[in-house]
Amino acid sequence: MSDTDQSRVTWRKSSYSGGNGNCVEIADLSDGLVAVRDSKDPHGPVLKFGRAAWADCLGAVKRGELDGLA
Numbered sequence: 001m002s003d004t005d006q007s008r009v010t011w012r013k014s015s016y017s018g019g020n021g022n023c024v025e026i027a028d029l030s031d032g033l034v035a036v037r038d039s040k041d042p043h044g045p046v047l048k049f050g051r052a053a054w055a056d057c058l059g060a061v062k063r064g065e066l067d068g069l070a
Contacts, residue, residue, distance in 0.1 A: 011039075
């Protein structure tokens with residue numbers, strides 16, 4: 001996703017992001033995908049997920065399946 005594309009979407013922070021600067025931002029894209037980025041690096045890499053894959057990812061996070069992977 002180019003900087004121009006990123007400027008055209010509305011990014012929002014996760015409601016679970018704390019005040020420690022470790023924030024995830026997501027945006028709904030016009031092509032039906034969900035974009036995810038690190039708020040500390042707004043011009044850095046962006047991950048794109050289909051809706052079903054994003055729902056699966058969120059479910060895994062909520063179940064704690066990804067804890068300790070970072």
